[in-house]
Amino acid sequence: MKKFLVAFAFLVGTAATSMANTSNYYADNAAVDQVFQNAAEVSLSAYDFNAMKTENNTTTVSSEKNAVVAWALCWVVGGFGIHRHYLGTSGSMWALYTFTGCGIFGIIPTVDWFVLLIDGVVNKNIDKYVDNEKFFMWA
Structure with missing residues (x-):
């Protein structure tokens, strides 16, 4: 119970000291309004969305994957399978x-x-591991 009270007091003290300096921050509403007035308007009608469609209505990403990136992802967060998603x-x-x-x-x-x-x-050949759906990617 003592550890909980000490941790709670630490959190409250940290929050209180961080809130003490908020009076120095302000928003200049005139500057914000000026930014919105100077912004360029974008219209979606200028884009040709039909050019981005493929035969089965999916978009494809370049299949060329970097082996060093996959290896580094496996090294850092391999236990969560992030390298497999890459x-x-x-x-x-x-x-x-x-x-x-x-x-x-x-x-x-x-x-x-x-x-x-x-x-x-x-x-420098990871072609058999790209888009591999098996749990054991090397099998």
């Missing part, structure tokens, strides 16, 4: 990685890290 896997892969204890307690991201290091960074 490589173009399904939207639920983050849940599979997270809810299996960061990829079966970190084993899967560790293997992914080595695979991306060897095949991606050294051999």
Whole structure:
């Protein structure tokens, strides 16, 4: 209970001291109105949205992925499967990685890290891992 009271007192004290300096801040309404008056009006009718459509009504992103970026993402946040999203896997892969204890307690991201290091960074070929829907991307 003492720890809670000390933490609460610290938070209240921090909030009180940070609120003490708010009198120095003000909004110049005339300057804000001037910004809005000088702003350029944008119309959506100037864009050709039909040119952006593809055959199945989806937009595609360049399939060229950087192996070093995928490897670095695996190194930093591999337990959450963010590197797999970068490589173009399904939207639920983050849940599979997270809810299996960061990829079966970190084993899967560790293997992914080595695979991306060897095949991606050294051999510069990660084509078989891009848009791979398998849980084990190397299998």
